[in-house]
Amino acid sequence: xxTGSIKLVEPSVNKASSIWKNTSFVYLLVSGLLxxxxxxLYEIVLPLLMYDLTHSSxxxxxxxxxxxxxxxFFGIVVGVIVDRLNKKRWALWxxxxxxxxxxxxxxxxxxxxxxxxxxYIVGFLLLTFNYGYFNTQISLIKLSATPLQMTSANAKFSxxxxxxxxxxxxxxxxxxxxxxxxxxxxxxxxxxxxxxFTLTRLRIRESRSPENEKSSWMEELKExxxxxxxxxxxxxxxxxxxxxxxxxxxVSTTVIYLxxxxxxxxxxxxxxxxxxxxxGGLIGSLLASKARDLFGIGKTLGFxxxxxxxxxxxxxxxxxxxxxxxxxxxxxAATTLNSICVYTIRHEQTPSHLIGRITGITGTLFRMGMPVxxxxxxxxxxxxxxxxxxxxxxxxxxxxxxxxxxxxxxKIR
Numbered sequence: 001x002x003t004g005s006i007k008l009v010e011p012s013v014n015k016a017s018s019i020w021k022n023t024s025f026v027y028l029l030v031s032g033l034l035x036x037x038x039x040x041l042y043e044i045v046l047p048l049l050m051y052d053l054t055h056s057s058x059x060x061x062x063x064x065x066x067x068x069x070x071x072x073f074f075g076i077v078v079g080v081i082v083d084r085l086n087k088k089r090w091a092l093w094x095x096x097x098x099x100x101x102x103x104x105x106x107x108x109x110x111x112x113x114x115x116x117x118x119x120y121i122v123g124f125l126l127l128t129f130n131y132g133y134f135n136t137q138i139s140l141i142k143l144s145a146t147p148l149q150m151t152s153a154n155a156k157f158s159x160x161x162x163x164x165x166x167x168x169x170x171x172x173x174x175x176x177x178x179x180x181x182x183x184x185x186x187x188x189x190x191x192x193x194x195x196x197f198t199l200t201r202l203r204i205r206e207s208r209s210p211e212n213e214k215s216s217w218m219e220e221l222k223e224x225x226x227x228x229x230x231x232x233x234x235x236x237x238x239x240x241x242x243x244x245x246x247x248x249x250x251v252s253t254t255v256i257y258l259x260x261x262x263x264x265x266x267x268x269x270x271x272x273x274x275x276x277x278x279x280g281g282l283i284g285s286l287l288a289s290k291a292r293d294l295f296g297i298g299k300t301l302g303f304x305x306x307x308x309x310x311x312x313x314x315x316x317x318x319x320x321x322x323x324x325x326x327x328x329x330x331x332x333a334a335t336t337l338n339s340i341c342v343y344t345i346r347h348e349q350t351p352s353h354l355i356g357r358i359t360g361i362t363g364t365l366f367r368m369g370m371p372v373x374x375x376x377x378x379x380x381x382x383x384x385x386x387x388x389x390x391x392x393x394x395x396x397x398x399x400x401x402x403x404x405x406x407x408x409x410x411k412i413r
Contacts, residue, residue: 024144027201029160032137034195035095036164038188039130042102045184046123048256049105052181053114087140088202094133095196101126102189109182135360143204227351228361234349236409237301241342241366243400244305246373247393248335251312258315258386259324269321276325280332287333288340298412301341302404307334309397316390342366345412 019025105122108115228234259265259273284304291300311331318324350358404410 019145022145023201024203025141027198028137028140028144031095031195031199031202033160033164034191034198035133036160038098038191038195040164041184041188041191042126045181045188046105046119046126048260049109049181049185050116050119051257051260053109053112053119054116087136087143088199088204091133091136091140092196092199094129094136095192095199097129098126098133099189099192099196101129102185102192106182106185106189109185110180140202140204144202224358224361228358231349232408233412234346234358234362236407237342237345237349238362238365240301240400240404240409241362242368244308244338244397245366247312247396248308250373250389251315251331251393254386254389255315255324255328258318263318263321263324265321273321273325273328277328277332280329280334281336284333284336285340288337291337292341292413296411296413297341297344298409301338301345302401302410304334304338304341305397305401305404308338309394309401312390312394312397316387316394318387 101122105119105126107113108118108122228238259270265273288300291303295303307330311327311334314323314327314330318327346358346362
């Protein structure tokens, strides 16, 4: 495989030492932790901010749609492109630009400047730069750790990403305790700025070759695509995930609209309610290994979809805070269980030399249906109310599972 025009030079770190003595890696890990927290903060604040400004389900859904488009446009190629660039400089630009956009977004909301197209553009750019950074992070790990430290390094990042993913609703729920929702944007910007200065302390070496073999980009992408299509398990898992993600994304946004507009729940109470979903995710993560041992990963993945369908149906029936809390707890557990199974299948089915490209391809396809369903959900909420979304999502999950149990995925261990 062509390695491109950048030669990666391993840092001069004692290979026998603990990775915690590798200061470059520690700076990178702390920076990544802060970025994950900031990302979770504005992930929920942006659509909520749109609701507070417009009280429109359509505007709220359109913001989420704008955020989802970067993956669709750039997901497959960005991994190959950043291999040709200076990794640290690229990462700092991505973080710095996001910080600036968040401050600009806060300025717009603080001064009640309601030009929706500006918010949509900012949301699109935020997620574009966010995706640009996290695709570079893999290369930065390689540059900051020695080969003998690589397993430990990846384990540390996996723990951070899993922990923030599970406890994300806890962090975002705290936003509701702030005096103004827009202050959540400013808090996310502050976290990103701290991350930026942390990453400047990173010390790595990489040398560039004057050659720039652009023709190899497409060849590498083709190799990854053909390998993906030839793997039946990976291909079918991706189709399954596309469908289920289409329901997940609309539910995660619609439940905010239901709580604020339909149930008139105060922000302080919402903080507690959304935290419950994070604890459900923690339970799901603890059960994942045991469930696989008992049923196999294929059946566990199918059970997660069924459990999520139950959560969606409870949301459809919700008329009280107690049912809402129960539904979100179940949803958090099932969604985490689903994610662990999907990512495990992708890891186990992908050769190590193709992991970057397969991750880019599948990551893009996973989100393919999201922008369409998210855009449509805003109008559906306006015409028929949020509960139609929950019932439709429950039905979709059951239909998908009815086909899933007849596929080869159901039997894989």
